[in-house]
Amino acid sequence: MTLQRQSGVALWRQIADEIRGGIGNGLTDKMGRLPSEAELARRFDVNRHTVRAALAALARERVVEARRGQGTFALKKNRIAYPIGRRTRFSAAMRDNSATGRSEVISSTKETADAPTRTVLRLEPGAIVLRLETLSMVDGEPFSFSTHWFEAGRFEALPEIVRQTGSITAGLKACGVDDYLRQETRVDARHARDAEIERLRLAPGAILLVTGVVNCDLSGVPIQRSRSCFAADRATLIVDHLDSAGS
Amino acid sequence: MTLQRQSGVALWRQIADEIRGGIGNGLTDKMGRLPSEAELARRFDVNRHTVRAALAALARERVVEARRGQGTFALKKNRIAYPIGRRTRFSAAMRDNSATGRSEVISSTKETADAPTRTVLRLEPGAIVLRLETLSMVDGEPFSFSTHWFEAGRFEALPEIVRQTGSITAGLKACGVDDYLRQETRVDARHARDAEIERLRLAPGAILLVTGVVNCDLSGVPIQRSRSCFAADRATLIVDHLDSAGS
DNA sequence: GAGGATTTGTGCGTATGTATG
């Protein structure tokens, strides 16, 4: 492992990323204890202060905890497996992780549809859409932040239902959509921006998995566009191709 | 856009990443010209020196080119749409991007299967597997780096065929696998490590999309495990659920 | 319990990198 100096990324951050990735992957012992600061400094070929800066950053993220005289220990975190399939429903997916899957409504507004939304939902220029922002929690921590777009006229009653039930599926049903299928999912990754760091309570420099989803009713008409952000170190997206085919 | 100070990532690098992502996404004009250094400095709320450091880094990466008295211009690069489905074939996917889809064999070794590989391929402890590392190029640039694992006995002839044809599908066919389906795809994101930065010619601190794939023959027996790394700023993964179901 | 080894926590001085004007 050779680190990049003068790359614009501080050594302590590179080391923190390396350690974060190494946890649960052979770096820690059975007790979850990391190698000592001196040992890590030797391995990365840096000063112990630099290792300490990396560990301090990880401690701020609640990834590790230092105990004087004993060592530094990884705090076990459950990595959430988030399935992506034709029939993915957020609530059900979270139950599989023995977590509650409830979406809190952050905001609900109306706006004129932008170009990508118009394309996806097949709307005319100037069309009004309903924009719903939701936050989901797992284990009392923010897990995903989503923005959803719906044609405004048809889904007037949706926000209130989602607010009450915490479920978009329920909201759609109240507006006459008994069932729907996912048409397409796009996956990107990038650094989290300011607003996302705040909402998802992330560390600066955190990586996001960003999914873009199009849902259609059973006759193939697009009814919903969504974009969701997941903290990459908390979630693994899983595409089950057999499940997709099985319905 | 607010930048993160004291995050361990220098402002010039954050700005460089932001500009790289903005190219082909509204930042440049029709001629590929970026906003002036002064304008960028105003937008990011930094000193012009800092913007110049970011542009200098992008020029070293051959992403932009500065022309004295004219401005700074993006050197055109296409973002690759990479489909994920039950029947995804790398070569075909690359043709859809009007690029050649050829996998160069980096190495081919035999090793005892580690735990995840044993689980996926349903092997006994101590089983020997074939490990194949490949690199794919698009527009003369590295696009993805993959590691593939196969049961050793059955796929003895595979590496040589892949070396000649550049296609794993062809290699499998030569070993008696006429057709196969993707069972599962896992998607993660993380910072690129040293070796990956070198192989994919990335900038330090670059983000990777990492996919884990299990392929099965038509009777559902797992035959291949693969892990592929894509530069997140060059690729978008696209799950087409209808395609998945359609075969 | 005593003493030594190990491990984290703290302080200070110095050189270089980063960002500003």
Place this chain on the structure above:
DNA sequence: GCATACATACGCACAAATCCT
């Protein structure tokens, strides 16, 4: 290009908590 302020990284020393013999 120059001057200034702060962040990063290093090296050395020592204190405090814990573990083992």
